[in-house]
Amino acid sequence: MLSIEKQMRHYVAEGQTVDFPVLWVKMMHNNGSFNWVTIDGDGQIIEFEREVCWDYMMSRRQTEMWYYDDWVLARMGKGTQL
Numbered sequence: 001m002l003s004i005e006k007q008m009r010h011y012v013a014e015g016q017t018v019d020f021p022v023l024w025v026k027m028m029h030n031n032g033s034f035n036w037v038t039i040d041g042d043g044q045i046i047e048f049e050r051e052v053c054w055d056y057m058m059s060r061r062q063t064e065m066w067y068y069d070d071w072v073l074a075r076m077g078k079g080t081q082l
Helices: 069-075
Strands: 003-013 016-028 034-039 045-052
Touching: none
Parallel strands: none
Antiparallel strands: 003 016, 016 034, 034 045
């Protein structure tokens, strides 16, 4: 286990922003990649990612960010790499 952080998430419902607390848990694989899960207040996993690789030379993520449009745009040459 690398870290456990208390964080906030939000979504918009009917024009109103709803904030809620979560626990973000980051772990490291034996192969050097990272995993993380986000757990809501009821103990349910609401998001996760596994086998994330980091490009230490460029100080940025190496693997896909499926849930971020900016990453997709960068891959298409239409935006900057985050």
